[in-house]
Amino acid sequence: KWLHGSSQEILSVVRGHVEVRQNFISEEEENALFKEVETGLRKKRYEFDHWDDAIHGYRETERLQWGVMCESILRRVRAVAFPEGSPLLGPIHVLDLDKEGYIKPHIDSVKFCGSTIAGLSLLSDSVMRIVPENKSTDWVDLLLSRRSLYILRDDARFKFTHEILKDEESFFSGQKVPRHRRISVICRNLPV
């Protein structure tokens, strides 16, 4: 499975607020997304040296207009991830993590983003760890397989930090999950 945690209690807290849908997109769809985001990313350089950034070893871009296949993927993401009628952030966030890159624990801005974060993972498997803000000895790991969609909602988004583990620390339930270059395509809604 894709969910593993430090205790049954913590799992029962997050269950219902986290979801991973494996193979949410096909290889053909992954390719289409990759081609489309690559043009925006190619112009950027990977950032490594901002020690205070939440993200290490990354470049990023945003995209508002998508081709037909990508638009239909994003429509599917919106349909499963967001409450009906929930206003969404227009531009889609694209984050390209280098093989050495990782995301440190953080909570997304409550000022700019709403209740739900939904992300597609391209090119590599990875492990997302979420940790309760008020009890840092607990943890829950999500196995984000390549081409999966993850969704963090409500408490999992507001009361837990989330992070993407670096390659050396990338284990799920004791099993190594090699972290290659990974691109995420992230949809968010707006705060109410």
Ligand code: AKG
């Ligand atoms: C964020 O943008 O807040 C993330 O943590 C992105 C996670 C991801 O790359 O899927």
